[in-house]
Amino acid sequence: MPEIRVTPLGAGQDVGRSCILVSIGGKNIMLDCGMHMGYNDDRRFPDFSYITQNGRLTEFLDCVIISHFHLDHCGALPYMSEMVGYDGPIYMTHPTKAICPILLEDFRKITVDKKGETNFFTSQMIKDCMKKVVPLNLHQTVQVDEELEIKAYYAGHVLGAAMVQIKVGSESVVYTGDYNMTPDRHLGAAWIDKCRPDLLISESTYATTIRDSKRCRERDFLKKVHETVERGGKVLIPVFALGRAQELCILLETFWERMNLKAPIYFSTGLTEKANHYYKLFITWTNQKIRKTFVQRNMFEFKHIKAFDRSYADNPGPMVVFATPGMLHAGQSLLIFKKWAGNEKNMVIMPGYCVQGTVGHKILNGQKKLEMEGRATLDVKLQVEYMSFSAHADAKGIMQLIRMAEPRNMLLVHGEAKKMEFLKDKIEQEFSISCYMPANGETTSIVTNPSVPVDISLNLLKREMALGGPLPDAKRPRTMHGTLIMKDDSLRLVSPEQALKELGLSEHQLRFTCRVLLHDPHSDTDTLGRIYTHLKSCTISKQRQGPAEGKLRQGELKGN
């Protein structure tokens, strides 16, 4: 029986270091190759020794596909391709290809230069790795080899995020990456056609959440920022340089304009300008409204938002600062956080999900004392707010996607086990399809039942369709008969007559003759006529009974 096997090396009942192996129709595909923000040791990267114990992965993988540029989806890529060794194709969309190396370089700098780690990938490795990347366009069908084809769909989430369909013959898998089913201020909603995959692998970050309307959340966010600024406090918004940051910038920019506010807004890294430039050049990946108006007014040119300098953190008075990274696990956002944490007038707004082990996760769980490096502890007095702005689909969105794609099986990754469990039950109930949620290293096999494609002779098909009309009649199924010729690699279904002809065989006639004696008072011609009509009416059904009983010759009745 053909089957599809799925093994998560990361993101199995967990968020972080997404890396899922899929075997379909004899092809092996790696979906995403991310790092885990919560760990600083070996567990940071997926365990590639699962694929092979000794050496390079090239011969074990047909291709690698990266869904979007977040590090938990691409952070292990240079490690995998350059240090473990993989020379095959790596697919990602254009914006991902553009932005991914910048974030990788950023990540490398923090790890190597700041934390002083060795045995990490180098800048050159990032460059070499990116040379193996083949860009993907939306909806383009890319033929990886003769049998394996992949196709990207728009996923929302961040600029350039894609869902991918992987197809071998009639078997197919869809991997969503991270996606968002509601359009936001700068991106559109994920979309997929009714492709009925054998398996849909979906993220489930917000498996149990049904978020209130976006407008309410936005209002809440603006209110909190506004209040803090009014009372002279400072607002820290830890973000990733690309993605949520742009959405919140657009939001604050328009609010500042409308309310005529004067408090400065800063964006921390030098990335901003560059990041916004990417958004301008890849405007076709943003939402409809921005795309429509970009010639008149480019939404990514901000008037109120200025570049941040480290010295500004100590300035008196209110301010709003966007700082990277988003989970407060390192870098500038953590630095500023340490400075502002002691003042209850200040506020930190976490606009996205935080992985276990990060400072962000700890303070969101209400921890008031943080152990910092060395022996110092940090008292958290500032207000901590959580605003779910991260663009993941919520439970409603996930169900919506299932309705869109109509998969035959479902597999959840990129979420917490407990929440997955809940969603799994819900999916199985509502759609009566099997739903799986393997842990890391655990393999799920899904038996597929592909139909067999056959070439049918047009004559036979047309004859059959003409008999029964084009529409199938469920009440009276009719059987069609043909001969399947299997030759070399071809399967052809033809009418028995044609099969005989093609195979060079001649038909064998089988005939029977019987004499039947009748006693009838009517005249000969009259009797003959009656028998003739009677026979005519039943010949059709008689002949169906098989060769032996058919073939009555009307002519031979004469004289009997």
Add this chain to the structure above:
Amino acid sequence: MKLYCLSGHPTLPCNVLKFKSTTIMLDCGLDTTAALYFLPLPLVHSPRLSKLPGWVSKDGAINLEKELKECSGRVFVDSQPEFCLPEKELLDLSTIDVILISNYHCMMALPYITEHTGFTGAVYATEPTLQIGRLLMEELVTFMERVPKAQAATCWKNKEIQRLLPGPLKDAVDVWSWRKCYSVQEVNSALSKVQLVGYSQKVELFGAVQVTPLSSGYSLGSSNWIIQSHYEKVSYVSGSSLLTTHPQPMEQSSLKNSDVLILTGLTQIPTANPDGMLGEFCSNLAMTIRAGGNVLVPCYSSGVIYDLLECLYQFMDSANLGSTPFYFISPVANSSLEFSQIFAEWLCQNKQSKVYLPEPPFPHAELIQTNKLKHYPSIHGDFSSEFRQPCVVFTGHPSLRFGDVVHFMELWGKSSLNTIIFTEPDFSYLDALAPYQPLAMKCVYCPIDTRLNFHQVSKLLKDIQPLHVVCPEPYTQPPPAQPHRSDLMLELQPPPMAYRRCSVLGLPFRRRYERIHLLPELARSLVPSEIKAGVSVATVSAVLQSKDNKHVLQPAPKPTPVPPSKKRKRVTEEPPESLNPKPLLSGAVPLEPFLAMLHKNGITEVKVEETADGHILHLQTEDVLIQLEEDATHIICDNNEPLRTALRDLVLRFLQKL
């Protein structure tokens, strides 16, 4: 399978392909050359044009001085310019299922096709094609609506009158089918029917046909199309280029194995080399500027202009003309320049990689930033106060009949210091200039047409080997002006099928197979038997389900157990619906084994008689005759049904059933 040819213009094609159950329109180009018969539409009142004498026939019998004006010995229609549409009478346009667009120049007739015709289908185009096509349509509409003409001339179209007009008006064909420009509403409505596609995207049409756009290398988002089923493949090649300009290179290998290749949109100037023309363009431009004159470049607002700007960007500094301003004047100038920068995915590798830096892919961004290139929506407004001479002006329309270019012709035409450089190949420059004669300004003709030339196309066809080629008639003979140049035509074996306007071609296709799917349960139940080495045969009896042009065979349902009832006996007597029909038999009944078999079944007294074709067996006890021949068996058996059945089964053991 048929091809209806609604346009005879080789580079502005409009064909309709009927393939399986679908009706597919391939492009809908608008022939704007008809505008050349009309007087230019000036933006500002032109005393010269308004003073042109009206036309009266020599004998004075026909007076059309209101409609026709004479200029330097030629007669022009004084009315809003009209265009020649694709043929609308050849087939019912409401039956068209989809329209495939190959590039933005080949979609300009779209509103005429999709509006007011009952068209209910979809239009497929790439995103750049849609966006730039929209710009070009909006520009056309603005050009027309900016200077409304009170009257519409129609009297001259009267057959009796047209016959008496001087050439070339006399020879204009189909003048009654010419139409005025569409409106913005019609453009919006037509473009709302467009569905976006990406290169190599497989689009299913009704489950019957799959269409796929492929990069054609000619312009941003330009595509060739593959139209195929599982067994037949038609390639539609339109406006393709192998030169390295800004668009993504042409995808060639996917065109292989075509049954039919429809070839349109070759270069209109086969004798001019685009690179040479570009050099000439630059040197003429430099010469004029150095002498203190202005340069006018009538052009479309998208396409070659990007390459011209890039070329000038490098050239001007090296020629020490760095301070000369460039003006790009068009209602869509800004949009065109902005849009060109956001389609990185559709650009050539080298431009694509710029976006990763991130830098704008085209250098005209830098020209704008450094104020070397300025763009204006029209000559009115800021332009009039800001413009400095000598300068280079890029503006439309290349026909010189409408748009801001008309103003510059009036302004600069009288001075021999100025130069007009024609780069667009769509219009004859002499015809374009006719209503401005006499003209002192220098004219340079540097047509830049990057589409395939005959040499490239014959090499391409050799590589991809289509079984049949269909092309417009002009490609099958040398150009009329150069009748000896047999290298400027298509010479193929078998010769290409030529079409002209209103042709209906039957394409040489015989469809013999269709794809069907056996459900796995059915496939498992089949019992193949090997007939010859490597050839196996299985009899299939199954239920056919056809839905959305997809065919599936499922196992025949098990005969439902008949509920016990009084009729039971009768029911069993009747053959059930699902019983097999008479299978075909093949093979021969060998004599000796058959006799042995009879013997085994208790029939021992058999008299064998040899005949010309085989044997006659006389079963003496039973008084039954069996004729055995190579291809036939005849059993004569009276009034003994059990015996007949037994004999039948014995015979059948030796035969193969199909």
